[in-house]
Amino acid sequence: MNKLILKLRSFFYLLPNITEALFSKPETIAYPAVSHRPSESYRGSVRIIAENCVGCGLCVRDCPAAALSLEKVSKGCFRLDHYRDRCTSCGQCEMSCKFNSIYLDNLYKEASADRVDFFEVLVDKTKKK
């Protein structure tokens, strides 16, 4: 008997599933209207606490995507640049940093259509003193 029912049901097996789905809450969100909220541990874009940065270049050395570059002017005077178009948000810079300076935020941002947004000067200590 059970077999017969299963055989009959096999002709429209998904029917109960779709009825259930019809009367339950949808799993997707209407995206631009309802904003997406990433989790707290989400790896967003690179941020820096500029006071802590000493320009050691550890993050630059380990960055797999060559998204960071350090320009040394003289001793203690340097500039740290970030190319956001190259950044893969892997978080290696955060691990390499010994001074708790560079870190990733957990904000979800849409990509930009403007070139200017893809370049950022993280630390500018060229004109210090």
Place this chain on the structure above:
Amino acid sequence: MSKITVPIGPQHPLLKEPLSFLVSLEGEKVIDSTLRLGYVHRGIEKLAEQRTYIQNAYLIERICGICSHIHSTTYCQSVEALLKLEVPKRGLYIRMLLCELERIHSHLLWLGVLAKNIGLNTLFMYAWRDREIVLNIMEEISGGRVSHAVNIIGGVRVDLNEKHLSLLQKSLQELNMRVDEILQSIENDRSFRARTRNIGCLSLEDIKRYCVVGPVARASGLDIDIRRDAPYAAYDELSFEVPLMTEGDVWARSILRILETIQAIRLCTQIIHNLPKGPVSVSAPRRVPAGEVVSRAEAPRGEVFYYVRSDGSQNPARLKVRTPTLTTLITLPGQLKNMQLADVSAVIAGVDLCIACGDR
């Protein structure tokens, strides 16, 4: 009847990644097919020779978007073997957890692609809906949905806290229920069976001759699984079954993959229950002593093979990646022969190609 050549790819709704297939048709019957790879060849093997071991862990992850974690796991494993590093147990467990989550994610994604290709959009949506649970877990743990950046040489970067564990427990239970439901539907649904039964069959002989690995081999009855045959990480401490089917058609492959998903959920539950205490990583030196190492792991699609040679510097001298997709690709023209055009989509989906893996 005249011959028509149908190009499938490099861009085609059937393929999620670029791959060029030229299928010669006689009416609706496929009489010949040729295959061309290389549309996503990024030269990662060469690139890896110019980057340090630390940078490579992230580069390797970008070989593929679906099985990213298993690639970096195998890579880190081989470098750790060169360094003779003992990775802490907790680190290995977290690695395994992500590997298994990734297996669930990959198999559900694959089922969605197959269902879409045979026109069963509802199942496609259901499979991807359930995959979302795994992606959310992975985002919660690692901060990324597909590229986790969890593996570092010497362990893992993230640690699981109470919040993660309770989330995992809750989600895995729900996932188990839903995957059971999916298994029921693909076993019983008539239209799914009608489109997947008796197509793309591979005999055990062919599997052996072409060195096929992974679910495709297991669906034809070849009992091969690196996790059990040559345990890496801490798989020897966990108990799991390797499902086997003998039919070797697309239907068997789908059932097998869902059975594997259930096993992977079981493994995840075991991992979170037996999670050892302690650190998750040890610090690794930047320079790696000279030597050669071979490393294997069981990716969602089968055996991943890594060969690393170090000459004592910061960069690897040679890094060879062999992905499971290459093995299944060879069998495709043979599988497609004398098949209807309508079945081509099901067969191509059925072997679970990951072109980015194949091209590197």
Place this chain on the structure above:
Amino acid sequence: MNQFYLFFRIFIFPGFLFLLVIALFLHWLDRKLIARFQGRVGPPWYQPVADLVKLFAKEDILPSGTNLFFAALLPLTSFASVLTASFYLPIAIQSAPSFQGDFIVLMFLLSIPSLLYFLAGWITGGVYSVIGGNRALLQYFSYEVLFLLAMSGTAIASGSWSLADIRLAQIKEGPYIFPQIAGFLLSLAGLIGKLKREPYDIPKAKSEVIAGALTEFSGKKLALWYLTIHLQTMVGLSFLIHCYFSGFWQMNTISGFFIFLLLLIILQGVLSAISAIYARLRIDQLIHLNWHIFIPIALLHNIFILLI
């Protein structure tokens, strides 16, 4: 009949404008329902209109070597034939000109788009288009026979090939849906084939032949093709409703109008559910299903009706 009424009848209600609005509404309903069946949110109500507006604004590109005259003529003709079909049909409970044999004329007019669909694949000449067109033709021979056989059950029962007579007979004997439920289901299957909806969407199977015969079309012509299919859904469903349900109401009444709309929505829901739960058939499976199972049943059904 005065001129103004005729204009109103043809262009506003139940003519072009009304048809268009209802057809787009049904299309939206279809997409929304399928989305909800699959656990998605689904498109907003203006989505079909937005799609059409977008398509009409797009550049119209065709492969070089295509006969531009025919490429424009085909979608126009198929659109026109479906519109013409709608005038013979008492859509929305409005009386329509009826004559002996309009049942057959309607059948013919509704089948023109499928033939032109095949030609569209042929003239644009892309590989996918040609295969899609061939498949459409192959499918045409199986579902068209099924549709005609199953639907003619109502004509046999009423003893007339006129739509008005079919309705009158139903008012006398009760709607045909109850005695001819098998015929109704089979004609629904035929209609799905005609509309190329899942699981009969072989000619436009996305994972095999991209968009079938319409692969090379774009812009306004593609919009017209889509509009044809939306209208065809509407007209086909109205045809079914007229032949099987029209005993439920009197002509030209408000309540009848609402029952008609309700039936339309329910039938569209059935179509959506069917396309949600089935995988696409393979061409040999389709032919097996239609010629070995459905058409014999339809024949037996008709013989049975003839005997009583």
Place this chain on the structure above:
Amino acid sequence: MSIEKIVKKLQDVLNIDKPVTKLMPTNEAEITISKQHILLAVKTILKSGIWHLSAITCQQLESDFILLYHFWKSGGLTLRIRVDEKNTQIDSICSLVPGAEYYEREAREMFGIEFLGLPNPIPLLLPDDWQGGYPMRKKEPPTHDKPEDNNHKQKGKSS
């Protein structure tokens, strides 16, 4: 048959008295053979019950090429073959292991190893009209992109 026994058999068949080295991890045996013996060696391996070829690794050491054939059955067995730069010909094993085709094609286009009897010697990964030589050879200069190339740097804003 265990890996040790197979290695022993191989040594007997091919008359090798060099000691067997080990690749890491420890259950990966490795044996060096000369390139004339490749077909014989693979035949012996297949006969003794290993059918799975994991990969063929090619690499360049100074001027020579090293080909590594990684077989596997619950443990690894690697054949190491040295190929001279001047004479890069070697027998293809596709007739014995059809699954080796893609690995050989890859080694062929990336390093320029000539496999005699390769069934389908067309490029696998590189474009059909590739003119750039053999990309994985050491002599090929790496093309490294530097962040300084970015032309939008001047227009940048500061945070």
